[in-house]
Amino acid sequence: MNAKSTALVVIDLQRGIVQRQTAPHSSRDVVDRAKKLADAFRKAGALVVLVRVTYSRDDADRLKAPTDAAAPVSVPLPPDFADIVPELGPFDGDLVITKHQWGAFYGTELDLQLRIVQRQTAPHSSRDVVDRAKKLADAFRKAGALVVLVRVTYSRDDADRLKAPTDAAAPVSVPLPPDFADIVPELGPFDGDLVITKHQWGAFYGTELDLQLRRRGIRTIVLAGIATNFGVESTARDAWERNYELVFAEDAMAGLSSEAHQFAIGTIFPRIGLVRSTDAITAALGES
Structure with missing residues (x-):
């Protein structure tokens, strides 16, 4: 195996499971052997991915279809349910993926975070x-509607930042300051809000945003944030292609x-929302 192109993915070795x-x-044997594998992968410079399962505080993202057998997880979950067993990490260079169903692929206001709102914007x-x-x-x-706060950041090793050749420099330079991804405090997050962390302009690809919206029965998305033609537009195009109804503030x-x-x-948004x-x-919030 080539360490540079091979990843170890460890599933649900967390306290609650x-x-x-x-x-x-x-x-116990599974954890010990997984630790042996993880130690070997890290030593070889390969990626270790630690996957855990949990659900939001309001339990709205847990699948609840009728089944013949009871789900293997009962709610409410204990506070440490999703904690990775300490022998496994996470350690520097590891990725931690949080999922909301058995599989780890389906599903894992825009960029109003401290370092982005410091920029000059217009109009x-x-x-x-x-x-x-x-x-x-x-x-x-106040109306009981969902608020989603989206932020952008990159892993400590910067390996998940897109680096294709471009004619213009990216609007974000690295290394990022420690508070780069902090949501501005006026916006929260507050109880009931969802926080989505993305690693590119759009908020759907590689995140759990679509999963969280669909499991809550959300059909209409109101978009706000910075920058209009980067994060907002990229997310809007993707949402439109997923058949969401869009409103642009x-x-x-x-x-x-x-x-x-x-x-x-004037050109893009009127054609998709x-x-x-x-x-x-x-004023229209709450109208059917």
């Missing part, structure tokens, strides 16, 4: 964008230039 009786190998200032996004989020929470988003913002608002103001959206 290894306590069970297993066969033909005891969970709306980042301060105005944050204030209007807060108004939207407060109204959504025009004055709760901004680009790195007025021209870029206006092109998306509805462009409205923050006030119009909050």
Whole structure:
């Protein structure tokens, strides 16, 4: 095996699961042998992926279809249910994937985080964008609607950042400061919010966003954030192709230039959704 192109994926070796009786190998033996494998992979410079399963606090992302046999997990889950057993890590260089069903592939306001809102934006200032996004989020929470806070960051080794040759420099330079991915405190997160971490412009690819929305029966997405023609537009195009209905809060988003913002608002967004103001959206919230 080539260590550079091989990954060890360890499934559900977490506190809430290894306590069970297993066969033909005891969970203790499984953990010990998985540790041996993980140590060997790390020593060889190969990737170790630790996968764990859990559910959101409101249990809305757990599958609940009628079945003949009871699910192997009962709720509410204990606080340490999803903790990886300490012998396995995670250690520097490991990836931790959180899933919400048996399989690890299906499913694992935009970029209003401390270091992004410090940029110059147009035609709306980042301060105005944050204030209007807060108004939207407060109204959504009051109405009992879901608020999703999306942030972008990269792994410590920078291996998950796209690095294809381009004519223009990326809007993010590395290494990232420690607080780069922190959501601005005015926006939360608060109880009931979802936080999605992405590793490129769009918020769907490689995240659990689609899973979380579909399991909650969400059909309409209201988009806000920075930057209009990067994170917002990439996410919007992907959402439209997944058949979500879209509403764009025009004055709760901004680009790195007025021209870029206006092109998306005037040319792209009207073809895939509805462009409205923050006030119009909050006024319509709750209407069928």
